[in-house]
Amino acid sequence: MHIHKYEKYFLVFGVGTLVAFLIILGIGAFHQGSHPNSGKKTLDYEKVKEIAPFDNPGVHKVEGKDWDYEVVILASAFYYNPPEIEVPLGAKVKFIATSEDVIHGFEIAGTNINMMLEPGYVSEYVAEINQAGEFLIVCNEYCGTGHTLMHSMLKVVDPNES
Amino acid sequence: MANKKKSEDNLKGTFYAVMGVGIFVILVWVYCFNLFIDRF
Numbered sequence: 001m002h003i004h005k006y007e008k009y010f011l012v013f014g015v016g017t018l019v020a021f022l023i024i025l026g027i028g029a030f031h032q033g034s035h036p037n038s039g040k041k042t043l044d045y046e047k048v049k050e051i052a053p054f055d056n057p058g059v060h061k062v063e064g065k066d067w068d069y070e071v072v073i074l075a076s077a078f079y080y081n082p083p084e085i086e087v088p089l090g091a092k093v094k095f096i097a098t099s100e101d102v103i104h105g106f107e108i109a110g111t112n113i114n115m116m117l118e119p120g121y122v123s124e125y126v127a128e129i130n131q132a133g134e135f136l137i138v139c140n141e142y143c144g145t146g147h148t149l150m151h152s153m154l155k156v157v158d159p160n161e162s
Numbered sequence: 163m164a165n166k167k168k169s170e171d172n173l174k175g176t177f178y179a180v181m182g183v184g185i186f187v188i189l190v191w192v193y194c195f196n197l198f199i200d201r202f
């Protein structure tokens with residue numbers, strides 16, 4: 001079989017990029033442990049308000065863990081509890097969220113935090129907050145008539161200021 | 163049986179066009195990946 005010289009270059013380039021991106025994906029998945037935010041923990045969403053930690057949503061300082069704060073969020077049509085999140089700049093924060101009714105989204109605009117909140121599943125994400133300011137939190141999964149009004153705010157305050 | 167002649171076609175333009183698309187795709191990917199790395 002005769003393959004044109006340039007056709008060989010195309011093939012090398014195509015296969016090469018495929019291999020490169022598979023390696024990057026592999027490093028992310030197996031070395032750095034990237035995975036979907038939900039599915040590892042399940043609970044009974046009808047009783048979610050009685051189940052820890054969702055019996056006490058809000059920002060909690062924790063000791064002796066890999067992160068400094070745990071932010072527990074319970075989403076329901078059409079609001080988030082807590083309605084506002086305030087964390088200090090530089091803190092390592094674990095967001096723990098779920099829904100008590102339908103599927104909601106939890107996207108902190110301008111950041112990598114973007115989770116789907118499914119009833120019965122706990123979504124988690126750990127982030128090191130290294131930028132001060134206010135970040136809008138929006139629901140990006142259509143959840144009903146009040147969907148467009150469903151939002152919250154992440155306030156990152158610099159402890160050395162004010 | 164004229165494929166002997168066909169395989170000698172000049173594919174230089176095709177080559178540059180495909181590489182151009184490939185580089186564009188990679189640049190856009192690098193930009194997005196950089197955005198992902200920069201954000202928390």
Ligand SMILES: [Cu+2]
Binds near residue numbers: 105139142150
């Ligand atoms: Cu929604």
